[in-house]
Structures are given as C-alpha cells and as structure tokens.
Amino acid sequence: MALSVAVAWRVHRWAEQTVRLGAVARLSELAAHGSENTKKYAAGALRNMQVRLLEMPPDQLKALTPKDDKPKPMFSRESPLNQARALALFHGSFALRLSFGLGARLRLRIRLRLKLRLRVGLRRRTALVVTFPSLPP
Amino acid sequence: MGLDELLVIVLQQNLLGSPSADERAEGLGILMEKVSVTYGAAGSSLGHLLRASGVPVPLTALLSDVDLAMRNQALWIIGNLCSDSVDVDSALTKQALMAAGADKVLFRCLDEEATLELACAALQNLCQDPRWAPRHPRSRQPAPLRAPAAARPSLRPAWP
Numbered sequence: 001m002a003l004s005v006a007v008a009w010r011v012h013r014w015a016e017q018t019v020r021l022g023a024v025a026r027l028s029e030l031a032a033h034g035s036e037n038t039k040k041y042a043a044g045a046l047r048n049m050q051v052r053l054l055e056m057p058p059d060q061l062k063a064l065t066p067k068d069d070k071p072k073p074m075f076s077r078e079s080p081l082n083q084a085r086a087l088a089l090f091h092g093s094f095a096l097r098l099s100f101g102l103g104a105r106l107r108l109r110i111r112l113r114l115k116l117r118l119r120v121g122l123r124r125r126t127a128l129v130v131t132f133p134s135l136p137p
Numbered sequence: 138m139g140l141d142e143l144l145v146i147v148l149q150q151n152l153l154g155s156p157s158a159d160e161r162a163e164g165l166g167i168l169m170e171k172v173s174v175t176y177g178a179a180g181s182s183l184g185h186l187l188r189a190s191g192v193p194v195p196l197t198a199l200l201s202d203v204d205l206a207m208r209n210q211a212l213w214i215i216g217n218l219c220s221d222s223v224d225v226d227s228a229l230t231k232q233a234l235m236a237a238g239a240d241k242v243l244f245r246c247l248d249e250e251a252t253l254e255l256a257c258a259a260l261q262n263l264c265q266d267p268r269w270a271p272r273h274p275r276s277r278q279p280a281p282l283r284a285p286a287a288a289r290p291s292l293r294p295a296w297p
Contacts, residue, residue, distance in 0.1 A: 014231060014263040017240045023260075026247050030257055041257035048264040 015052035019064045024049070140174070143167045148186070153195035158204060165199065165210045168192075172217050184224035193233040200242040209255050212246060215239070216259035231263055 018024060027049075030042035053061060144167055147153065152164030175183050187193075199211035215234065219227045234240075243263075246256035 013235055014240065014260075017235070018244070018260065018264060021240065021244050023244045023247060026244075027257070027260070030247065030253060033253075035254060038254045038257055041254065041261050044261035045257055045264050048261060052264065 015049040016056075016064055018045075018049055019053070140167070140171055144171050148190045148192070151195070153192065153199065158207075161199065161202070162204070162207060165207060165214070168214055169210055172214055172223065175223060180222075180224045181226055184218060184226055184230055187218065188229060188233050193230065193237045193239070197234060197237040197239040197242055200239065200246060205251050208246065208252055212243075212252060212255035212259050215243075216255060216262050219259065219262040219265075221265070227262070234263070 018027070024046070027042045027046050030038055031046060033039050033042065053064075056064075147164040147167050150160075152160045153168070155161050155164065171183065196211050196215060199207055200215075202208050202211070217223050218230050219234070221227055224230060243256060243259065246252040247260075249256075
C-alpha cells in the first residue's frame, strides 16, 4: 500500500524532533565512533535527516532552531566555527564531516582566526590609505 | 504451539507491559522471533496487528527498562518494525511510536555505550523518508548526494 503524502509528512517529524531535542550533535560524534556499525547507522541517520531537512520550507526550518532570547554578539569567537559546521552539515561534504575529529576542528579554528586577523589587517591598511592620501609632487 | 499462537498470547496477556521481568523477556523474545521471520504482506499484517494492539506503548516503556538486554531487544524490534523492508506501512508505526513518546526515551539511549548502536540503527530507520525509496518509481528521484544512506535498511543480519 502506497503511503499518502499526509502520512509521509508525519514520518518526518522524527527528523525534526531529532533537531529539536539536540541529538544532531551527538549523532555527529557517533558518526566518528570506533564501532563500524555505530558509525554506519549514525551516518545513515544523519543522511536521512539531511534529506528531510533540505526539502523543508525555510520558515519551518527556522522554527526548528532553538529559541534564544539573549542577544548574540556579531563577532563572537565561536561564530565562524559554527558557521563552518553548519555549512558542512547542510551543503554536503558528508564524508569530510565523518572524519571531522578534534585535530581537524582545532586546525579549522586556527585557520579561521588567522583569516579574520588578515581581514582586519587589510581593512586597517586600506583605511590608512584613504584617510591620509599622499601629497602631489 | 506455533509462533502465531504465542504472539497472540503475548498480545492478549500484555506480556510486554507485565510487571514481571520474566514475562516481559518472554514476550520480547517471541516478538523478536516473529519479526525476524516476517516479510512482505505478512510484515504489513504484523505491523497492523501490533499497532492495533497498542504495542508501541509498552515497547516505548521497555526502552527505559532496568535490564540492558531488554532495552536492546526493544530497540532492535523498533528498528525493524520501522523498516520498509519489514512493513511497507512502517510510517504508521513511526507515527504511533512518536505518539507514545518514544522520541524522548530513544534519544537517551544515544548516551549509553551499550545501547547506542541499536539506537542509531533505529533512528536511521525512523528518520527515513519512504518517498525516496526505489520502490516508488513515480516519486521524485533524489540526487546521488542527497539520497538516503539506506533506502530500506534492516537490522536483521547484525543480530546473532
């Protein structure tokens, strides 16, 4: 018997509930677990969830994210890392994410910090040039 | 006495929800045996019978049983009942489990080393979208990267 669209829609509440209850991070950890079966099943669960989340309308996807009343700083120390994690999760590179261990995370953090410093440095240098133009000969 | 008759006794006597650990273990053992040999139309009938008998509720309760073996058996049964290869109407079982509050209990099994393998396996099947399965040729075909990791996963081979 083929499933109706309405029933199939309700099935996806499991994927949504996994996000709501914060189990995605745990599944991501388990996708790098020592046991082959655990690794395989956790990766499969994440992949199945990803399929579901990608086809959700943006407003529903937004509603899944935990509500936080506290204002967040625009340039928080964690934000580049979180953004990179979110990109890895939602824009493919799943295999990369599986081997995303502590060492890789640290390397990424260092790279992101260096990149941020570089950008700030470039802006300052540009500002100096604009503010103090050289005199005509 | 055949397996079907034993299953009827399990359901009639509500052995899965019994206060006696021995009865719960016996009920789980019979249910596991039945699920492990059921396919196709018989799987659909079994799923319907179990849902109509309200089995998702005691199964959910067994996920937090004090006995580790019983927790793992309940996870194995849930994982298989939520596989399309066992029951083509597994979406209804997933819905019944969600209504019974299995989500909150199941996610706790992810924190325990002894149960996390079967918890992940069950979650993989619970989060699976039947619309992507190859048995629906008219459904939208997924791009290779976004295809489910296991279209119709079953946990049976992993169990001794």
